[in-house]
Amino acid sequence: MSLFSVTASVENNDLFHMSRLLLLIDVFATPSGDGSIEGLTKLAKLDFLLRYPANLERALSARGAKAEEAQVLDFERTSVEASMVRFKYGPWDFRYRRFINLLVAKGLVHVYLRGRTVHLGITPAGRESARLLAADEIFTTLRERSTLLKRHLDLGATALMQFIYRTFPELINLAYGETINEL
Template identity: 40%
Template structure:
């Protein structure tokens, strides 16, 4: 029983790492990366809660590229819960996920006023391989939609979520969304 639980936990960790790697890789350009933990957390929130993302898209449901709209079950649930924290949705696993991706040479990040996360060449190759699989193709398409419509600063994303998705943030700190 303990071994099965440990294996399930490891699969979950790998799942979160893969999603974050895809997100960082798609926002990495030759000149810049994904700027800041706030931006990472807000984009990840919209990725994990596609029904919330749909509410922010200008044309709503019509904005989704073919095959990427939330399924009926996704409209009622989320892929993994986040917690309401100081500046909105947050997942306490970000630090360990980012550390693991860095330790394996898949991302780098600078520690200036705000961290900028970049996929390394090895990380970009891994993300490209992941995106080519049926399991990750929809996630990758949704990330591309995020980049096209929400490539804003972390503060601007936070304000957008606070203004347009009050039900996601009007709750006590450390409660699940």
């Protein structure tokens, strides 16, 4: 099977994307806060850094952290990654709402509105599923990188968006709907 075929099969695997998002929500929806991620925009920005680990390194450096903490492997720097597109509010995957709805339907995530902002929380079943995923070597790195994001980039949605545009100004020049490759 070619690298393109493998990448395409991962890109089209909803369960993989849902698992990655579940790990991210689990790390960020800590009981010490209000137990949620505030907004789909914040989720998308965090997921951008999780999906593109070389950009996570760059973000860590911009925050004064050690880029090596991301432990990016050589193949992650050169492989074709899952596509995201330039959206009005930055990196976005048009399938987020579907993935979130599937996680809610499976009883792993709960969603609520506070004002006009969607909050994403995790259920006890979601925590247990995230724990099991994190124990699988396929997802260990995603869990570790999610924890790095929590430690160094747990900002409000607007502050995170501003940070992304300051750190990755080349995103601004992409046309709406243009595919974002590893920057």
